[in-house]
Amino acid sequence: MDNKVAVYRKEHFNAAHRLHNPALSDVENAELFGKCNYANYHGHNYELIVKVIGEVNPKTGYVIDLKVLGDLIKELVIEKFDHKNLNLDTVEFKNLNPTAENIAIVIYNMLRPKIDKKYELKIVLYETERNYVEYPA
Amino acid sequence: MVYLTRHEHFNAAHKLYNPNWSEEKNTEVFGKCANANWHGHNYELMVTIKGKVNAETGFLMDAKALSVILQQHVCEKLDHRNLNLDVDFMKGVLASTENLAMAIWKQIIPHLPKGVDLHCVKLYETPRICVEYYGE
Numbered sequence: 503m504d505n506k507v508a509v510y511r512k513e514h515f516n517a518a519h520r521l522h523n524p525a526l527s528d529v530e531n532a533e534l535f536g537k538c539n540y541a542n543y544h545g546h547n548y549e550l551i552v553k554v555i556g557e558v559n560p561k562t563g564y565v566i567d568l569k570v571l572g573d574l575i576k577e578l579v580i581e582k583f584d585h586k587n588l589n590l591d592t593v594e595f596k597n598l599n600p601t602a603e604n605i606a607i608v609i610y611n612m613l614r615p616k617i618d619k620k621y622e623l624k625i626v627l628y629e630t631e632r633n634y635v636e637y638p639a
Numbered sequence: 640m641v642y643l644t645r646h647e648h649f650n651a652a653h654k655l656y657n658p659n660w661s662e663e664k665n666t667e668v669f670g671k672c673a674n675a676n677w678h679g680h681n682y683e684l685m686v687t688i689k690g691k692v693n694a695e696t697g698f699l700m701d702a703k704a705l706s707v708i709l710q711q712h713v714c715e716k717l718d719h720r721n722l723n724l725d726v727d728f729m730k731g732v733l734a735s736t737e738n739l740a741m742a743i744w745k746q747i748i749p750h751l752p753k754g755v756d757l758h759c760v761k762l763y764e765t766p767r768i769c770v771e772y773y774g775e
Contacts (some may be wrong), residue, residue: 546679
């Protein structure tokens, strides 16, 4: 039996966004994205769950220090996205539609280089209580 | 007297900004909530009405009928909108949760049937921040 455990850290950020594909016409965008395409943006309380899987360290009893993980998420993700307009205020979504799917992939790519390769990493992102995504699938 | 609560939700963008103040003063008072390009929330709305139970229906008010009023006069006007720019009943009002709850109260009142009183508008801006307004 291996000694692998999954640990989770929850963080949150509030942001405005709109779904819009600049390659399509306004009519096509409205048809495709409905009210998510409204011109003046809307917003969400995003709930972020970062899952780390690894072996329990016999010295600490930890997989990873969750305070350290929390600080890393705050520094790399929350500071950039919290109380921002994802379309206008972030470089990550200048040319990328800020769907929950894309936000999860972006967050994964922000965190992956900073977390030791020995750990598996998974991102779960709630856009609303009823809509959430997971990456990698 | 019985109380009935209906729960609805909407997602919207806003910023806290007093147009009579400088940028600096707005940032000083409202912090990151004054971010020029808006931010947003999943708002959760709980509306409580009160009155006597109708002996024939067993209802204070048909909860579905209350939902239709809330959808038509509140949520459809707010959902996926910008509270500062898009909402007729928030024009000229600072888009704080307190002000929004009071404005929602005014939106509902004219549409309630006789004998049904509005008791409370409870509005969650985040799971950790909510305001209650009792019309006082």
